[in-house]
Amino acid sequence: MKAVLFDLDDTLYDRYPAIRTYAQHYFYKDFGPQLSTIDQEWLAQALIAADGGPLRGGREAMQALQRALPWFPGKMPSWQELLAHWRAYFPYCSHWTPELDQLLRSLSQLGWKIGIVTNGPGPGQRQKIDTLGIGNYLDAVVISGEYGVKKPDPAIFMEALRQLGVAAHQSWFVGDNPATDIAGAVSAGLRAIWLRRYHRPWYGPLSKPPICKDSLVAVGEFLVSCSKD
Incomplete structure (x- = not known):
């Protein structure tokens, strides 16, 4: 060979530690004000669950994240915004x-x-x-x-x-x-x-x-x- x-x-x-880093250092900073009070570790676990592993694509994962998080009324970003944020910052994690x-x-x-x-x-x-x-x-x-x-x-x-x-x-x-x-x-x-x-x-x-x-x-x-x- x-x-x-x-x-x-x-x-x-x-991937899981990388998602945790992304959740706590990037996602929480930019989307935290649009969410009701949540613990950062809970947020990390919610992102890991939404990611879904190798069977879930990007759009499906972001739509799962929309459903999973406690957004303030009228403050939920589109799945496209979430995916763009993921692609911009997750590679550093x-x-x-x-x-x-x-x-x-x-x-x-x-x-x-x-x-x-x-x-x-x-x-x-x-x-x-x-x-x-x-x-x-x-x-x-x-x-x-x-x-x-x-x-x-x-x-x-x-x-x-x-x-x-x-x-x-x-x-x-x-x-x-x-x-x-x-x-x-x-x-x-x-x-x-x-x-x-x-x-x-x-x-x-x-x-x-x-x-x-x-x-x-x-x-x-x-x-x-x-x-x-």
């Missing part, structure tokens, strides 16, 4: 962790080529990478908003492989979403690892995950062991 591609959101960083650094450092030292394949707007996704401080480890970054094709379309995976100069059968893909990440990677001919956060259930077109790991530490240990085989 010569390369590994990663999903970004909820794979290379845990992703959290670097020692586990992330150890994973990428170990693979880089072993000579692996490393890339990211992610869905989302280009500026926001690139800001998340900058916020995490991992750009120096990356040999390829393919973002659906820039490339014009999104996961699970095999074309976006193949573009990343083209940039890395490796074949699909020489590469792994690691992601949290069974439908867009794992099924998409498998359809492109990559070997895939499902990162299962928070004991989420399996779903999607594949009957079961090819390989399942519960943490970035476990992913790293597995990939390093592959280098020794």
